[in-house]
Amino acid sequence: MKKLFLYIVSLFILAGCSDEIPEHERPxxxxxxxxxxxxxxxxxxxxxxxxxxxxxxxxxxxxxxxxxxxxxxxxxxxxxxxxxxxxxxxxxxxxxxxxxxxxxxxxxxxxxxxxxxxxxxxxxxxxxxxxxxxxxxxxxxxxxxxxxxxxxxxxxxxxxxxxxxxxxxxxxxxxxxxxxxxxxxxxxxxxxxxxxxxxxxxxxxxxxxxxxxxxxxxxxxxxxxxxxxxxxxxxxxxxxxxxxxxxxxxxxxxxxxxxxxxxxxxxxxxxxxxxxxxxxxEQMDTFASAVKDQIDQHASALENLSLHSIQQYGIKSFSYFSFDVADIIRQLNGGEVPTSFQQILDQTVLAKSCITNHSVFRVDEDRYCGMGMYIPDAVPGNTRWNDYYRSAISWYQAVWSE
Missing domain, CATH: 3.40.50 (Rossmann fold)
Incomplete structure (x- = not known):
């Protein structure tokens, strides 16, 4: 009902000023x-x-x-x-x-x-x-x-x-x-x-x-x-x-x-x-499958992964909300991003550029892939983040749920 009301309101608003629209029947x-x-x-x-x-x-x-x-x-x-x-x-x-x-x-x-x-x-x-x-x-x-x-x-x-x-x-x-x-x-x-x-x-x-x-x-x-x-x-x-x-x-x-x-x-x-x-x-389904495959293959390594070793992009209160996706995969594979994963990444992140200096930390250009992601429970004390991530974010269901 609210949507119908707003639509009707919008029609009246636009009609009320239609004389201001040049070429009102605009093709x-x-x-x-x-x-x-x-x-x-x-x-x-x-x-x-x-x-x-x-x-x-x-x-x-x-x-x-x-x-x-x-x-x-x-x-x-x-x-x-x-x-x-x-x-x-x-x-x-x-x-x-x-x-x-x-x-x-x-x-x-x-x-x-x-x-x-x-x-x-x-x-x-x-x-x-x-x-x-x-x-x-x-x-x-x-x-x-x-x-x-x-x-x-x-x-x-x-x-x-x-x-x-x-x-x-x-x-x-x-x-x-x-x-x-x-x-x-x-x-x-x-x-x-x-x-x-x-x-x-x-x-x-x-x-x-x-x-x-x-x-x-x-x-x-x-x-x-x-x-x-x-x-x-x-x-x-x-x-x-x-x-x-x-x-x-x-x-x-x-x-x-x-x-x-x-x-x-x-x-x-x-x-x-x-x-x-x-x-x-439009490549995100394929990309999610590639990330999930890497996480499943290296489940034991993930448990022992040091979060401090991964490039992350959160500042101050937002620390650890986002880790570099490729750097996570790199750390899981002993310092190298697998060629098959890199190919999918290149099809997904089409362009990227960065400045390395930041007021809080330095962005390592060699480890910057253009996109970040959260690791469940990376901020263990924030149950609100973690509960919401598991219940509402589709990426969690696609990549982490099992």
Whole structure:
């Protein structure tokens, strides 16, 4: 009943501002459209707002026609957006955005970018609520009908770990107002499967710690590619002014994408860090079988494995939530990754790049495979993590359950 109500509300909202939509009967685009679901009702609002400007900057320089829809949930201190809105931008590839000359130079301010957007009231409610998220994503696809989509998620995140932790403020994905307003990854995957019936080309997580086997396995039926970081991410976010145009291409150069993000982080300030990778989620069933085979073959070695010997990606409170998958296999095999496993890994992790320096520990590039995973009971005192991992995470059932 709640879903039906939200759908009816969305129809009224879109109908109420349909006179603002150019070419209201917009044909379905053959070119990929990009959607961004940005939950900025937190301390990232300023940085995420700047990401919107970067996205606009890329559209302004594009030599092709592109469509972009942004769901934006602002904080109360945002000076440009008072409540959740959907912002849309259409560029013709000839210097026009939404039928107006594209902003440039000193005119490209946050206020002017928001002003030039075609704006629609978003479906109200908590941005991480499953029904609200699905209704808003559906509204965005109604505004920009296309054969295929790419989806950017921006907010706080903590990967597979359950949201609303009391001892540690885990967020899974998203933070709308408080640490408790988040969405767990299995529920997020369900929303995407229901909203995008086989036409979601990629999900890009501009959020911390999302490139784990647990996340990618949950998304295997929802999207083709997952672009994310296994480590914490800098607050500035992805450099959309440099990479957004590449995300519209039919065949994305993922190696270039990862390198461009890393090079941007290197150029910003000394001490900036980053790990970025692209995973083919459609390979995750095969990859899970390969990991399970290795674990089954080396069960006795696993019992005696020193967790301190494996490269891991958790910082401070999140220590040991994620170990490098290939490094686990390497340690189980006496220091070498079997060729057969490496071949499957190469078919799954399509691109990766990293900066070795981090404020807490150093990432060993030779042991960085692009994707991490949890080892059950690696944090023995946290029964909440371990119980949730066994009961809710599909990767556990596929790899560890026996």
């Amino acid at each position: 379905v685009q053959s070119k990929r459209a990009i959607l961004a679901y940005l939950i900025a009702n937190n301390n990232l609002d300023t940085d995420i707002m700047n990401n919107v400007v970067w996205m606009y900057e890329s559209l302004a320089e594009s030599q092709d026609s592109c469509s972009l829809a942004i769901y934006y949930k602002p904080s109360s201190s945002n000076n440009y957006i008072e409540e959740a809105q959907i912002l849309t931008f259409f560029t013709d590839g000839h210097g026009q955005i939404n039928g107006q000359p594209a902003l440039e130079g000193s005119e490209m301010t946050t206020g002017n970018v928001v002003e030039q957007a075609l704006k629609y009231a978003a479906i109200p409610g908590t941005a991480t609520d499953t029904e609200v998220m699905q209704a808003n994503l559906q509204a965005m696809t109604d505004l920009i009908p296309a054969e295929n989509y790419g989806l950017i998620f921006g907010s706080h995140a903590t990967s597979w770990m359950p949201a609303a932790g009391t001892d540690i403020a885990t967020k899974s994905f998203g933070q709308d107002g408080t640490v408790y307003n988040s969405i767990n990854i299995p529920e997020l995957a369900d929303v995407l499967e229901q909203t995008f019936p086989g036409n979601l080309d990629f999900v890009l997580f501009d959020a911390c710690m999302m490139q784990t086997a647990e996340v990618c396995y949950e998304l295997r039926h929802a999207t083709h590619y997952c672009i994310a970081s296994v480590l914490e991410t800098p607050v500035e976010g992805f450099p959309y002014h440099l990479i957004l145009d590449d995300l519209y291409q039919e065949d994305i150069d993922f190696d270039k994408l990862c390198e461009d993000v890393i090079n941007f982080n290197k150029s910003e300030t000394e001490g900036k860090w980053g790990t970025y990778a692209v995973v083919d989620c």
